[in-house]
Amino acid sequence: DTGVSQNPRHKITKRGQNVTFRCxxxxxxxxxxxxxQTLGQGPEFLTYFQNEAQLEKSRLLSDRFSAERPKxxxxxxEIQRTEQGDSAMYLxxxxxxxxxxxxxxxxxxxxxx
Amino acid sequence: AQKVTQAQTEISVxxxxxxxxxxxxxxxxxTYYLFWYKQPPSGELVFLIRRNSFDEQNEISGRxxxxxxxxxxxxxxxxTASQVVDSAxxxxxLRAGYSTLTFGKGTMLLVSP
Numbered sequence: 001d002t003g004v005s006q007n008p009r010h011k012i013t014k015r016g017q018n019v020t021f022r023c024x025x026x027x028x029x030x031x032x033x034x035x036x037q038t039l040g041q042g043p044e045f046l047t048y049f050q051n052e053a054q055l056e057k058s059r060l061l062s063d064r065f066s067a068e069r070p071k072x073x074x075x076x077x078e079i080q081r082t083e084q085g086d087s088a089m090y091l092x093x094x095x096x097x098x099x100x101x102x103x104x105x106x107x108x109x110x111x112x113x
Numbered sequence: 114a115q116k117v118t119q120a121q122t123e124i125s126v127x128x129x130x131x132x133x134x135x136x137x138x139x140x141x142x143x144t145y146y147l148f149w150y151k152q153p154p155s156g157e158l159v160f161l162i163r164r165n166s167f168d169e170q171n172e173i174s175g176r177x178x179x180x181x182x183x184x185x186x187x188x189x190x191x192x193t194a195s196q197v198v199d200s201a202x203x204x205x206x207l208r209a210g211y212s213t214l215t216f217g218k219g220t221m222l223l224v225s226p
Binding site for chain 2: 033
């Protein structure tokens, strides 16, 4: 197993466009997390799935953001009508059980022009 | 609510020096987990250690050691005989109760030859 995979690595978009990121967790992990990290800050929690169920969403996740995890496998994070403030690294992580360590992907760096 | 404070924004040392990264946490839960992650320039967060709140035993792994003190709500990380490859941003994180992982803002460690 090669770990958590995220695509694309980089995304440049114009303000107002929609973007979608994909995350493939470690195959046996049923917990999947999305975090956002801006320069000089630690990762901030966005949302969490257990299997296909989205169990928690941060208040950071405005209604322009939507995440899905169909069939409890890969996940997508979509941002509609992007704003310059959405520019950040979007990190995906997975774990086997609650409280266990999270395995992170390399992230998707979003730049909104 | 959970909070993690890493007061040191940046630390610069010369190779072979010992360095300690501080972490102070806040939680009302009696059951919690503390983590340290390393983020090298490549960007991927690498897990270093996890401790639960009932295990205050300090841990040593090669040149790395961790000092967990519940009395001061601290979980400090020491690198002995630092090397250039240790240069990275180090994050302390807390998971309490059923909450998700909360990260500190990170400490950037620069090790020069």
